[in-house]
Amino acid sequence: MVSPLAAVLLIFLVLPIVLIVIVSFWRATEFSIIPAFEFDNYAFLFGSPVTYTVFFNTFKYAVITWACTLLIGFTVAYYLAFHIRSQTWQIALFLLCTIPFWTSNIIRMISWIPFLGRNGIANSTLMSWGVIDDPIEWLLFSDFAVILAFVHLYTLFMVVPIFNTMMRIDKSLIEAARDAGANGAQILWNVIIPLTKPGIMIGTIFVVTLVMGDFITVRFMSGSQSANVGRLISNDIALLQYPSASATAIVLLLTVLITIGILLRFVDIRKEL
């Protein structure tokens, strides 16, 4: 007998993926989609140089965003966990970090546009200060803007798991390290970072999967000048090329799974779950 929860998982998770797998083998022409079992979609995908560029771009966004969110997220979590003494303040500041997340992703993303635009706040301020004479062109509709938006959107996904792991570190371990003569940097490197690894790994998984699956941020912030895999899929869907979209989606899904699989080889996160 299948329990109700298993049924929910089956209907809402497994079944859609199975459908996507099936559709990815169908044949599509300009005007029709024909159920079939052929590898044309995959052959076309792997045969096109665009695919490789787009996948490279996707990885590039993921890696740079990961590095930035890790740096910011770790610092914020470290500050909250080890420098704020009272628990009330810890909770208050932690909630403060989450406030931006009460607004929709798209609105937070779009609100960068008037700030970064050619005649936006950033450029006009810099010009009025005399730092620059002409507006900086690469602030908006560039890879810079895409990554800025990603970092802004997803840093919290790094902060939360890292903060959670850090809060579980026994404070007497830090005293023990100090007793053994470790200075601040040595404590950070030899005690805190190794013990925070599982949290870092969970945050990494969140950020990498979110960035690799995204398409709307790339479209808005690059002004449709850059593409990642998500945009490839969304374009196919707009053209009603469902089989091709499905094939791309499956390849992306496998890529993400392999990436996570490799990450999990390095760190055991079971204790955190």
Add this chain to the structure above:
Amino acid sequence: MSKQDLELVSVTKRYGATVAVDAINYRFKSDSYTCLLGPSGCGKSSTLRMIAGHESVSDGSIVLAGRDVSHLPPAQRGTAMMFQNYALFPHLSVLDNVAFSLKMKGAETAKRHAQAHEMLELVDLTNLAGRLPDQLSGGQQQRVALARALITRPQVLLLDEPLSALDPFLRIRMRGELRKLQKELGISFIHVTHGQDEALALADDIIVMNNAVIEQAGPAQDVFNAPQTQFVAQFMGGHNVVALPTGHFAIRTDAVSVTEPKQGAVEGNVTAVEYQGTHVSLSARITGDQEVIAIIPDSTFFANPHHPGDLIGLHWDANDQHKLTA
């Protein structure tokens, strides 16, 4: 008095308006085992943590081997601390835990592992060097913590309730090992505990603390035999505290003997008799509604048994009667 002595000079710890340790003075004997004893919240742990350097000194100074260490970082004081829950690094093997302080000093891997192995030999753990702390029993973890503290070659080892996490059987075995280790190494151990039996079993000197001050300090035997205050007499146990016309006195329960009525120092009514194996604990109510306990060898008691309600005399030597100052 040796130059290696540790001395507390009017050491004070304040947390806001509360005073945790109130201007205590004490000179620790070198190469001795000292227990800081007291109920929870008496300031004993704060005192230890100030000596270790994990708590700042609000006032006064801590002098070790002739220099004021009150404001030095923990590792530069010549002390090492063993933490209550051992605080072993869960991600490091036993060997790396022990070698941690050498690594912080920048010692080469081979050299620090060799030294750590020596320390593990001292605590008899060489065969477990590769294990992680999670894979050890409580007693083994404690020995790793001990080895990790001792590898810094401290002049004073500070132990914060080191036995409280162990089961009673292991506690007795480990306290024997601690005592033996202190003798072998010839350094001072300062051990915080709330168990008077632990303190008596281990210590050369006992410092009894209460309400942020030292109530009494001295050789274990003196503290137990001749308590100066009511608090010490009651906390150390084994004493009757009685109010006599000449003042308050502490009398050891095993110094009290039972006589026929009118032949002892005071008269009393037996209220309870408890057989405890090697001896019998007899409670009696004397004038002023005070309870006196007499511990009597079982053979003596059963030769002439008493029952609740009996009128008896209680006797003790004047030498066994210690006047209490507070």
